[in-house]
Amino acid sequence: MxxxxxxxxxxxxxxxxxxxxxxxxxxxxxxxxxQGVEWDVPVRGYDPRDLLRGHYIVYRYDWPGLDAGPALLATARGLCLHGEPPRIERVAILEGACTHPVRATEAGSGLATGRLYVPQSQAAPLERQLADDSRRAILRFRLRPDGHLMPLRITVEPAAGTRSPQP
Amino acid sequence: MLQAMSLRKLKAWEDAGLIDAATHARIRDWEAAHARPYALRAVVGLAVLAIGLGIVSVVAAHWAEIPGEIRLTLHFTLILGCLAALVRVDHDALLFVPGVLGLTFFGHLGQVYQTSSPLYVPLGLWLLLFSPLLLARGRGWLIVLLFFATLVLTLLVYAGELLDRADPAEAWRTGARTALALASPALIAPLAAWACARSDRPGFWRRLARLALGWSATLASAAAAASLASFRTQPDPEWSLSLAAALAVSTTLVVAAAVLRRLRSDAQARLEPTVFAGLAVVPPLAWLLGGSEVVAALLFMGLWAGLALAALHAGWREAFQLAVALIALRLVILSFELAGDLLTSGAGLILSGLLILGVVWAALRVARRFAPQAPGRGEAGPG
Missing domain, CATH: 1.20.5 (Single alpha-helices involved in coiled-coils or other helix-helix interfaces)
Structure with a gap:
């Protein structure tokens, strides 16, 4: 046995x-x-320090073509992206059917602001670049089919229209 | 080896005729035989600590360069290692370390994959995965506290979330669900009583039962404290929410008492269900009678007087002293509530100072004189 x-x-x-x-x-x-497809969205941000988790960037989305204040974003169920990935043409508050929905997370609004962990060596330069008005920051994020938004990385490029003058 | 001071003391005792030379020699021999290499241990411990801190800071300095998957694999391997060691060895540290590493693993996952979720989700998942292990193998306070504190924290976060998302039209449901979540740790008490009779670690389950009782007493005290306000006369969302909460807490405590009563039939063990039943009375009573300072204070003091009585009966010294201290504190608070303007005049200040001194003196006398002796330290308690 x-x-x-x-x-x-x-x-x-x-x-x-x-x-x-x-x-x-x-x-x-x-x-x-x-899963999902990648999109680009302009963001503005700042860098508070969090000793426990290393550095992260807290940013605010500049959704193209969306005329909604923070109050409306805080109560919205979600957003609807229009355009071809990764370029967003315009964004609207989610109502009814949508091919590329972004849904608000339960943890908070998640539509007005977000945060991205960045390596320690990149946090300080990135913070300086974000504060620079002649440049604009683009967040690359992955949008899952279920509407969950996953930030991937932030790149900084010269702002469109403003050629930075050579000193 | 005996330290110089102890040797001097021994010599002094021998000279004073307290001990004879033979006893002196025997003590010295015994101490020599039972000497512990504290200095050596301290040095080894210091070295291990330094190496550990070094590893942590090396990893932290190169955090960004290490790919997320490798970091997670390392984290996972540490948990695996501790659990593998538990196959052969039984030690609380080997439970505590993977437990904490398991908690941080959720945060680490969120960092690597940039995900976020409400805090109670990872905490709840952790409880699901780790509590069977902790309850099956834990022995001391370390594990009891790790389990119970995480449980209470999870339920508090969850209750907060429920209240945040509350729909005023569903006040009954919100109140009941929130209160059931908060009161559910009371049900650990019958579980612990059941396991205590079957386990080879009765001490572990007794400690857990104490925490369940302590949490239940905290909830009843919160209800008594809330009876400063009269929820009975308030308009609807508050009216139904508070009544549902009071009834739900009370029901949970009654269930705990009933199961305890069924589980334990010996006379001494009757006390624990009685205490739970007594606690169950407080929330509805607080809801019904609430609305004045005197009622709130009387409820609170009555509750703790009952608990003091139970502690006296069970021979639980610390609980008795805590109860007396809380009653005294509440009495002082009540005196200020009733005569808050005392503090504005010199004579009032003197009077309130005298009152505090009197209450403290009386409480100290009661706590010293009537407190039961602690039999076999640490193992006393109801049941």
Missing amino acids: NRPNPRALLRALVLALPLLGLGAIWAIVHTRAQ
Whole structure:
């Protein structure tokens, strides 16, 4: 007779549960992160320090063609992006059917502001560039089919229309 | 090795005739045989700490250059290592470290994949994955507190979220759901009583039962404190929300009491269900009678007088002293509530100072004189 002792089995199961669970959650998060299409949106921001988590950039979206104040954005269910990825032509408050919806997260509004973790070595230069009016920051984000927005990176380019004069 | 001071003391005791030479020698031999290399341990501990801090700072300095997946793999491997060690060894530290690493793993995932979710989601998932392990293997306060504090934190965050998103039209449901969430740790008490009788770690379950009782007493105290306001006479969202909350907390405590009563039939163990049933009375009473300072104070003091009585019965010294201290504190607060203008005149200040001194003196006398002796420190308690 070589039947496993039920107590020992339970003991092993209890030990394995955290590993299996964390592994499964990681796999799900990883898979989800690969879905969706990438878009570009102008942002403005600043860089508060957070000692525990390293540096991150908190930014405000400049949604093209959206005339809505922060109050409206805070209560909106979501936004609808129009255009061909990655270029957004215009953005409207989400009402009814939409091909590229951005849905508000439950954690907060998520439509007016967001945050992106940036490497320590890039945080300070990026903050300076964001404060520079002659440049504008573009956030590349991935929009999942379920409407979840995942920020990827911020690039800074000379603002359109304003040729920075050579000193 | 005995330290110089102890040696001097031994010599002095021998000279004073308190101990004889043989005893002196025996003590010295015993101490020599049971010496612990504290200095060596401290040095080794210091070295291990330095190496650990070094690794942490090296990793932190190159955080950005390490790809997210590798960092997560490292994090995961650390958890795996601790859990693998638990196959052979039984130690609370080997539970605590992967527990905390598991909590931070959720934050790390969020950082690498730039995701966010309401805080109660990762906390709840952690409880789901880790509490079977903690409850099955934990022994001391470290694990009891890790489990219970995370549970309460999760429920507090969840309750806050429920209230934030509350629909005024559904005040009943919101009140009941919030209160059920907050009161549910009370149900740990019957679970602990059940497990205590079957486990080879009764101390662990007794500690957990104490925390469940402590949390239930906190909720009842909060209800008593809230009875300063009269929710009974308020307009609707508050009226139904508060009544639903009071009834839900009360029901949960009654269920805990009933299950405890069924589980334990011996006379001494009757006390615990009685305490829970007593706590269950407070929230509805606070809702019904609330609206004056005197009622709020009487409810609070009555609640803790009952708990003091129960502690006396159970021989739980610390709980008795805590109850007396809280009653005294509430009495002082009440005196200020009733005569707040005392503080504006010199004679009033003197009077209130005397009152505080009197209350503190009385409380100290009661707490010292009537407190039960702590039998077998740390293991006393209801049940």
